[in-house]
Amino acid sequence: MTVIVVSGTGTEIGKTVTTAAVAAVARAAGRSVAVLKPAQTGVASGDPGDVQEVLRLAGGDLTTHELARYPEPLAPDVAARRSGRAQVHPQEVADAATALAAEHDLVLVEGAGGLLVRLDDEGGTLADAARLLGAPVLVVVSAGLGSLNTTALTAEALRARGVRQLGPLVGSWPAVPDLASRCNLADLPKDAGTPLVGAIPEGAGALDGFDFRAAARSWLGPELGGTWDATSFAEREAPGTLVH
Template sequence: MIGVPQGLFVTGSDTGIGKTFVGCALLSAWRAEGLAPQPRKPVESGCPERDGTLFPEDGAALTAAAGLPATAVEQVTPWRFPDALAPDQAAARQGVRLTVAQLAQACETPGNAPRLVEGAGGFYSPLCGDGLNADLAQALGLPVLLVAEDRLGVLNTCLLTLEALERRGLQLAGIVLNRRRADTDALLDNAGALTRYTAAPILSLPEGIAPQDATQKLSIWKSSWRMPPSPGVTSSRV
């Protein structure tokens, strides 16, 4: 039987770089192994209104990828705000002040199934009234998966994030370099450059990769993660 992790905190080098896409692919990979993963994105801003309520698009995508009923999005993303701002600012505009403790409590899941917690924006982006994404990751104590856009200049952000993880005593599970622009120079080799500075496993996703192909790549790659399995939790695959 293959040991599976207790969960992951998915963070980014920036906002809009594909954290949810990668998270959904990972949830699908876990489900293919017979697991019942539990996603959480406790706060989401920039939510459009649908049928009189704010609709968390990222939270809904994670809910669907985990194979949960649509109504489960209420637990996946309990706090939603309309303004496309950092969550702490979006909440403040609605007269709400969230805390790291509240968000951490919202990330609790039943049973021993692996959980996937997605932050908002980059690792040091403000998340709530008293903390950053980094503070929530530290409160949860989960290994961190860093998603970064595979573009020129991202090495600086990646290395700063790795240094921040080390300072906070958090474990880096791996790095996903997500290429999002078709005009990116084909000679660019961020993955190769990063191997000079970290022994963490690195996965490169090509521009325009289909969700099912990303799931397949993540399913194979995650066996190289540097993280402990959750006690008593195993995959149904031998």
């Protein structure tokens, strides 16, 4: 895969840390990596954004590019409109990713919020950019209660657009998972229609870069170049059978 679109079932769900982990593993394998952020919201000009966090965690030998930045923490179309700045359109995202792919082994396109958050007043979304690119989408999901519904809705939206889902990945696996989180290990693949491809531990984003890069392969499945195994993870974390 030359381009992977990283989206999620909501905001503040672990997309940036997931992007950094995938980038770190690819870099360790000798691949050149670029990270594209189509629309950075809620960050003032000159302040560090998501791509700077990816650089901190994954290492400095990355190409990073933002297409637009808006100061208010809103959906990109609204944030652009309120700031008086130009909106980003799916074709621009696809063109930028294609240009980066011509010079890199892997391009990671990190979205803002969920899959169908609007980029522009025409209703363009990250899903539209993925369709234009013919790129798979890595869907970052939450671990606990409510995740099954949002995961199923995201999978349905991808299928309706003819976009392949690379798989769901838990963006923040709790140190002490509750019953819903543990049960979801079996049910998330059913709702996504594809197996889990990783689980990043809670607090991984607070690690320094060296420790983050050393551990990243253990959080990602073979589809993403890692060593994480869904079966053994579920056997260790999932609840036992209830006896009535």
